[in-house]
Amino acid sequence: DSGVTQTPKHLITATGQRVTLRCSPRSGDLSVYWYQQSLDQGLQFLIQYYNGEERAKGNILERFSAQQFPDLHSELNLSSLELGDSALYFCASSPQALGRSEQYFGPGTRLTVT
Amino acid sequence: GESVGLHLPTLSVQEGDNSIINCAYSNSASDYFIWYKQESGKGPQFIIDIRSNMDKRQGQRVTVLLNKTVKHLSLQIAATQPGDSAVYFCAEIHDYKLSFGAGTTVTVRA
Numbered sequence: 225d226s227g228v229t230q231t232p233k234h235l236i237t238a239t240g241q242r243v244t245l246r247c248s249p250r251s252g253d254l255s256v257y258w259y260q261q262s263l264d265q266g267l268q269f270l271i272q273y274y275n276g277e278e279r280a281k282g283n284i285l286e287r288f289s290a291q292q293f294p295d296l297h298s299e300l301n302l303s304s305l306e307l308g309d310s311a312l313y314f315c316a317s318s319p320q321a322l323g324r325s326e327q328y329f330g331p332g333t334r335l336t337v338t
Numbered sequence: 339g340e341s342v343g344l345h346l347p348t349l350s351v352q353e354g355d356n357s358i359i360n361c362a363y364s365n366s367a368s369d370y371f372i373w374y375k376q377e378s379g380k381g382p383q384f385i386i387d388i389r390s391n392m393d394k395r396q397g398q399r400v401t402v403l404l405n406k407t408v409k410h411l412s413l414q415i416a417a418t419q420p421g422d423s424a425v426y427f428c429a430e431i432h433d434y435k436l437s438f439g440a441g442t443t444v445t446v447r448a
Contacts, residue, residue, distance in 0.1 A: 226381065257436070267382070267427060267438040280434035314381050326372070327436070329381030 227251065228330035230315050236336045242303040245333045249296055249317030255279070256298040257318075257327060258290055262311035273298055274321040305337045348443045351422075357415040361428030361439045366409060368430035368437075373402060373413045376425045376441075385413070385426075420446050 227250035237243055249256050258270040260283075269282035273292035284290075287305075292298045302309060312334050316327040351357045363371065369390040374382035386397045388404050388411075395402050401414040411428050423446045428439040 226383070228381075266440055269436050269438075272434060282435050316381075326384045326387065329374075329383065332381050 226328040226330060228315060228317050228328050230313075230330035230333050232333060233331065234334045234336075236338065237305060238338055239305055239307060241305050241337075242301065243305065243335065245300040245302070245313050245315075245335075247298045247300070247315030247317075247330060249298070249315075250328050253317035253319050253328070254296065255318045255321055256292055256296070257316040258284075258298070258300050259314040259316065259329075260311045261314060261332070262308075265311075267314075270300070279321060302335070307337050310335055310337045345440065346442060347440065348445070350445045350447060351418045352447050353418060353420060355418055357413075357418045357422070357444060359413045359415075359426050359428075359442045359444065361411040361413075361442075363409050363411055363428065363430040363439070364437070365430060365432045366406070368432040370431040371402070371404060371411050372429045372431070372436075373400075373411075374427045374429060374438075375422075376427065378424075382427060415444075418444075418446050420448065422446055 229248045231246045254275045257272045261267045270284040271290050272280040276292050287303050290300045312332045314332045316329045318325045318327045372387045373385040376382045386402050388395045388402045399416045403412045425441045425443050427441045
């Protein structure tokens with residue numbers, strides 16, 4: 225158990241819909257990262273927040289957005305969903321801002337878009 | 339031990355042998371590298387890391403080697419065990435962003 229929690233574990237929704245994935249980092253960790261893992265693209269970094277502020281952006285689509293709240297939990301919002309958005313979405317946390325440290329991954333949310 | 343010179347998507351290892359997993363990274367400016375292990379149905383798990391000012395780092399049964407000249411990273415697992423069966427990813431960090439390699443699926447034969 226990494227100490228990072230993600231909800232829900234599974235999510236099935238239809239194309240065009242919007243969903244919100246939630247992540248609670250390890251106690252004391254200020255950085256939260258979001259990743260997408262699909263069969264054809266592998267693990268892709270989406271976005272990082274540090275202490276409530278966006279720190280780095282990766283391959284995140286404009287239809288996706290994220291935020292980190294004052295209690296440090298984070299939400300990833302996926303809108304206008306397409307079949308290709310079906311993937312595992314992982315959240316990770318670390319104590320530092322720079323990313324040069326061990327990241328602890330949550331168990332992931334499996335999103336299926338039908 | 340089992341080893342590969344280039345990255346291969348799969349590696350089959352006899353239990354008790356040493357494993358070597360290779361990874362080529364893309365950005366010569368990357369200054370931090372991590373190996374992760376991902377078991378089926380779970381999130382990636384940190385194994386070991388190395389900074390770009392080092393060429394070798396050892397952990398418990400694992401060693402990471404970094405060759406910046408050819409942008410190559412390897413993970414050596416000593417005395418491979420059944421619990422080592424998983425997908426292994428190398429990752430590089432540049433400009434705050436973590437980029438993962440394609441992953442190598444390691445299967446340990448009894």
